[in-house]
């Protein structure tokens with residue numbers, strides 16, 4: 001197949017006319033010759049982009065692409081009218097620091113630039129006029145049929161591909177943006193060639209997205225890498241070159257990496273599996289810390305300073321959440337099983353198992369500390385999103401922990417600065433039958449949602465911190481380092497004021513407990529206010545007291 005788009009030399013950032021330089025991380029002979037080939041190819045200029053799926057990935061990614069490439073027309077389409085209406089309104093459908101400004105500039109234009117970002121439900125029209133189509137639809141875990149609970153649900157991807165094939169009357173580059181099992185591009189190619197109109201050519205690329213929610217805008221503006229997988233033939237390389245040129249609008253060229261399609265598809269699952277594995281590893285260590293008097297933050301620091309290990313993704317927590325880690329590891333587990341690699345499947349599965357264990361372990365610690373009964377005790381849950389700076393609640397640890405607490409017949413009062421109340425009700429209703437777990441008539445009989453932290457905590461026996469929102473912390477605010485101060489700040493965190501812990505203390509039942517599932521509090525400072533504090537991977541209140549005593553007197557109990 002020859003290149004599926006018009007091939008013309010593009011302008012480099014210094015104005016010269018040469019193809020985008022790309023690099024490979026492992027300069028093996030094949031990659032090197034491939035890179036050279038790409039360099040020597042004239043590469044097409046994409047002019048019109050369509051993105052199918054206006055979600056957490058499609059919306060922000062295309063907003064940045066449009067923002068950085070004012071000459072391109074970018075149309076993001078979705079089947080959901082309310083979602084598209086929200087993208088076209090001042091109230092975007094997702095909360096992401098820095099997103100609003102980026103969307104508004106490209107969508108609404110300004111004195112010196114025309115609008116070039118559009119949101120629409122007219123899927124057919126947007127596909128028809130595009131030269132490049134991103135497929136950025138959801139790929140959740142299958143809930144029924146073969147592979148239920150593990151395999152990726154690919155029906156949304158397939159229906160998007162079928163739509164492209166049906167509608168296209170001109171050549172298209174089709175880009176897998178969704179996270180998919182390795183070799184999905186094979187099925188896509190087969191469908192496109194079986195249904196596509198005679199003479200219309202398609203080239204399928206893999207271009208997985210690595211943004212994390214809460215930091216999506218800085219992640220997109222300064223990515224560690226852009227990965228593009230293609231077939232290693234002339235048309236594949238030419239299409240890869242055309243896509244590389246879109247990213248070259250703002251990404252340094254040596255961060256645009258190309259490789260074969262299957263490596264690119266698998267690299268996405270591998271990256272998430274490795275990241276999640278680090279969290280399960282530190283969480284497994286946190287259990288040992290709690291049992292011995294070691295401090296998991298000290299362990300993470302000690303290990304993270306080894307440059308071979310590195311310090312990121314080593315924060316012990318109540319368990320990882322989000323729409324990706326669990327789903328992608330389960331997908332990898334399923335792929336391993338279908339490849340008859342049961343030991344490999346069991347290895348990756350254990351990452352998810354430890355995560356479930358961590359959530360249950362945390363609940364058990366709460367029950368034990370509250371004298372083995374939560375019945376009718378008010379528990380304030382601070383944080384419902386799966387991490388700070390996002391309103392997303394998918395797979396949030398809060399959902400499972402609240403279900404556990406409900407099973408103990410606690411009265412739960414929830415506060416989150418960004419999650420909408422209707423989302424909380426939806427998540428609690430949708431998670432099995434929480435109300436029957438609690439033995440109550442309705443979820444509203446034992447859960448309340450508050451819009452400020454003080455109402456949530458008033459009369460509570462315990463506060464449970466499940467999301468690391470800055471406003472829950474009482475730690476001194478660290479001065480930014482010179483490097484941080486110079487970093488582009490397009491992704492401002494939310495700036496709600498810190499909560500006043502002494503005001504909260506005045507209104508709580510005695511003894512008052514804090515269970516910090518994110519290690520955001522300075523336990524000693526809270527203990528001075530009379531709280532009993534239990535942090536993940538740290539000695540509990542008694543341990544802390546012993547340590548203080550030890551520090552003051554030089555004596556104290558041995559840690560074991």
Ligand SMILES: NC(=O)c1ccc[n+]([C@@H]2O[C@H](COP(=O)([O-])OP(=O)(O)OC[C@H]3O[C@@H](n4cnc5c(N)ncnc54)[C@H](O)[C@@H]3O)[C@@H](O)[C@H]2O)c1
Pocket residue numbers: 052053054055056057058077078079080083123136137138139156157159160177178179180209210211212213323324
């Ligand atoms: N959320 C993240 O942070 C993240 C990061 C990297 C990769 N990913 C991956 O990106 C993909 C998308 O994730 P997301 O979080 O944006 O999902 P999402 O659920 O927020 O958005 C997907 C959108 O696709 C739409 N859609 C589904 N089928 C469609 C069709 N046939 N035509 C038009 N629209 C259709 C849905 O209505 C929905 O709005 C997933 O594969 C995910 O694993 C997600």
Ligand SMILES: O=c1ccn([C@@H]2O[C@H](COP(=O)(O)OP(=O)(O)O[C@H]3O[C@H](CO)[C@@H](O)[C@H](O)[C@H]3O)[C@@H](O)[C@H]2O)c(=O)[nH]1
Pocket residue numbers: 179209210211212213214272275279312313314315316317318319320321322323324325386387388
């Ligand atoms: O040290 C850490 C880091 C994270 N987390 C938790 O892990 C989950 C995931 O966090 P994070 O990875 O920051 O957010 P995601 O938005 O889920 O992003 C992940 O999943 C995306 C979807 O595939 C990928 O694109 C990103 O690269 C990958 O980081 C959250 O619950 C975090 O609170 C921890 O418990 N400890």
